[in-house]
Amino acid sequence: MGLHPQHVAAAASLLSESSRSIMLTYMLDGRFHTSGELARAAGITPQTASFHLKKLEEAGFLDQTKQGRHRYYGLKDPAIAQVIESLLTITPPAQVSSFKQAAEDQAIRYARTCYDHLAGSLGIQVAKALVDSGYIIQDHDQFILTAKGEAFFSNFGINLETTRRKRRSFSHCCLDWSERKHHLAGALGSEMLERFLEMEWLRRKPESRALLLTEKGRNGFAEVFGLDTANIHKTHDNKVYLR
Known part of the structure; x- marks a missing residue:
């Protein structure tokens, strides 16, 4: 039809x-x-x-x-989530006033789930680190895995053969509404988030999309991706918004 x-x-x-x-x-x-x-x-x-x-x-x-x-x-399915996340990039956010809303906004902007992969400032910096290290190459709306990347992801504990068999996009670019930059989505992005949760680098915040960075995560993201997680998030203005 x-x-x-x-x-x-x-x-x-x-x-x-x-x-x-x-x-x-x-x-x-x-x-x-x-x-x-x-x-x-x-x-x-x-x-x-x-x-x-x-x-x-x-x-x-x-x-x-x-x-x-x-x-x-x-x-x-992930396609529905991608549509909703895309709409958020063009929707004016609602300004918030309470401390609780402000704290939630900052947590969501720093690290959150975008359906089943990592988004927010941390997600963008992870994707950038993967590109800078030569593990993936951005080609329009896709991230292409390199030979160097094959070795990296395998060593990181991701079964690429199984990941490729999933009936979905393997590694596409997802536009992040809070930063207007791309993070890693698709089956590979999903597996990456699962590894971060398994290794306890991140944990889910109850009743929220926000992901909380642990001490293990601070050390892990620094060692593996070269990220200074304390200085990733930069506010673009003095206003606080909520999604």
Whole structure:
């Protein structure tokens, strides 16, 4: 079936509703959430959340899984996450005023999940370090793995043969909304994030897309990528925003 303008309009109308867009953005952490969790994130009742989630599921935005009495919802695939992240790059952010919101904003800008790969200032600097070291080469919207990179990623504990077999893009460029630069996405980006979590360089922040840097991570990113993680994040103005 071909794509028609009405299909684009229907998708746009789903994303234009604020509660749905908040829930979709919340799911950019790559995890599955109950309707109750998503309702709290969007500031709506569980009944209203269920209505919106049904609409999004019917449109093919979400997957649902059931465990016991609970139903869990997550983004259907990385392509959906990429569309949402791309929209964030052109959407004016909302200015925030509370200390709690400011702290969350800074944490998200520093390091966060973009569905299943590392984004934020740290993600951009990791990608830059990989390019500067000759492990990957940026070619338009793709990162190309070099022979030197093959050895690096294998030594880093990533099975490239298995990674390449995944039915998705291998290593594409993802435009970061907070920095307007590219970080590493695709199957390779996903495996990289999993390794960072396995090695306890990063850990997930509860009820947030933010990733928290550990002491192991500070040492690891310095040793392997040559990054001074304390000085990565630079604010571009004196205002604080929230996504």
